[in-house]
Amino acid sequence: MGTIWTPKLNSYSGAKYLRLAQAAADAINQKELLANTKLPPQRRLADALGVTVGTVTRAYAVLEQRGYVYAKVGAGTFVRAEESEFKNKQINFATCQPPLTNQISVLSDAMSQLAKSPQRLTQLMAYHGEPLKEHQLIFSQWLHKRGITQQPEQIVFTHGAQQGIFAVLNGLMQAGDTLLCEGNCYPGIHTAAVQLGINIEPITLSDEGLDLSELEQKIIAHQPKVLYITPNNQNPTCIQYNLSQRQAILALTKKYNLVILEDDVNYCLSSEWHSPIWSIEQGSEQSEDPGHVIYLSSLSKVFCGGLRQGFLLVPNLYALKIKQAIHSQCWMISPLNTELACRVIQNPEFMGQREQVIAQRQQLCIEMGQRLGLKQRWRGLNGWLQLALPLKAHHVVTALAQKNILVRNGDDFNNHQNFIRLSIGDAADDKIFVQQLAIIEACIKSLSQTAYSVV
Template structure:
């Protein structure tokens, strides 16, 4: 069977041709109907068999490319990736690739791509916590299998990392996992079924789309505005009866920097409750927003799952995260943890408990990070403002819109040659139009503000001369 015959035999009239066709192609690649290196049919031929527009089929091909399943070769067509390459760089492109391909003298690369928060304190405290764990933890904790649901005393100790509105909940609503990404994957895998549709924002952290794709689920996007998800658009999708889960980042959104207001959260939660849609809220940056509205899990405890972790707060190496949900859902997710890895490492859990005891240090770090973020956002705005259309910032990153005359892909290549790693906004897109004229800058990642300034000056120089070769300036 060919992919064209598969398309012809699997028509849909339910108005969701895009999602249906994308799933057909993904299944064909997974099952070997489309083999590694094989060329996809021309858009016109595929659209004809599917009885859809060229625009719809183009959107399908673009989505498959964004997810790392295929690659487009200029003038040659679109080809299925080799098995070893499928999914490569699907969450974030590897800056090492561009450094090897475009070396500029022996200059140090300023990485504004990976959304990290540089801090010396994180290294100091993780070393301290691991040392304490090695001498204090009991043999029962260090040498015994535990189940995925976790220990009540451990959960009690780790509540210090939850936002204030959630610290008084019962331990049967808390699950310790391997971080927010693991929480997203586990929740999607355990709480959805084949045929369910996952609703996303037009722009989001790429790890969500990667999880949806790997689990073989379908997705659609909901419209957003400057307050986040648009209630009218969300309800229109819910009325069609296909949405099972909504995934959102309501505080310090990555990449748009939006924090959804309390009134908007209440509107979205009420719609989710009305249509029995589960809300998964990724709150990995929430600790930087102590005055943010309560999470969905507080406002709608039977309808929402709260996810966070310590990767941004302490260090990416501390793979500990938390889920807060109704007890029957945390139990389902615990079964998923057990099936994947049996349990979260007791060593890491005990290290996190040690860190949780340093409440004054945690508070000071958050305060210092917020102050540093303000300084860096002001610097970024001052250096780039002459060359950009709009600039949004939050505590970890900036979302920059560039004039349509600027080629984003060319800009990314030029800055890479100049020793600055940035991300194309389309890396975060869940449809074909979002983020096309944007870049995301992780301005908290450089270790010093001087390093950030160096990278921003290079970026501004290229933006002021977009048609010149970056080698002419550096």
């Protein structure tokens, strides 16, 4: 027999399964549902609430993913005891990833739909050296809705943005060439450059973007073929280039004939995001054949990293070289993977409540930084916080690691000005997130109150 528990969902908002999941979580937190209690059978609860069995199944899956319940095959779903595997789990504020909200159900839907289409599966199981046109069209329509103008044939799929970076450098540069990039930038660009024997020359960052004078000087001195930048949300500093910066950088690349590799992977809230340099060039009346910007993005920071769906927008001039570089690495991009990605972005519930969750968590982090009196900048999933001496960044990183909380040291990005980077997406449950954020705040406050912080 299952527990006689019938929640009232009217006080909750969002999709029905999320309302049910939150109601159950609240009942568990308030001890209305005790540890090891069996939840109602799914069909019985569905009938009592007037919803489908699938709605209850989704809600129970969310609860299990968030650590509230566990399932026993053939026995049912039970409330997890507080002394669980999640108690001593490392909480990852170090890796930039979106919080888990409805991704499991959206991906499950996509896989279920595809499993019921044997003819489509047969087609996808074959070799396809070129992207399927229907996949390009779906992504093109999705990008148009986001305000990014392009043609479907300009889309080149990759297995994640890192492969996109490697393919562009491999296709357009040679060993011994110099790549210009932002100072303190994403470490993956260094990994790719070292592998290809490419030299990196960093450009100093200001609060508005690149130091334009230094950029032009280094273009003249090194005659680079490619400039790698992240204008919408610089990693790790969260700097966003203003419009005049973007226009000036585009003008310089045209003047000296180099290519911008514009990385727009890092997530921004809709209120934070701005049209990329790619779109500025595409919309320029002075450019009949735009060919100075390659746009890079993926679903990793907006949906999940495990899907490994990246994509490039490539001018016709460079398409063949970049496709050849991809073929040299893996011959073809999995059409099965891209099919799932297409079904995911077509789902009306693709984002669910994720934007709201990110905005709420970001605000909580900002308020923490304000209470601690820290210089900080937040955008999307990341925060860049400068600690006040004598407290050192490595003291905080080490102390938090001892409490099973991971954060990034600014030194990891070759920045030695006493910064840490916090990423807000790992904790699946808001309650856990708030608890761990309180530990971070208490740790920084405690260490700051000693004359010499020693860990």
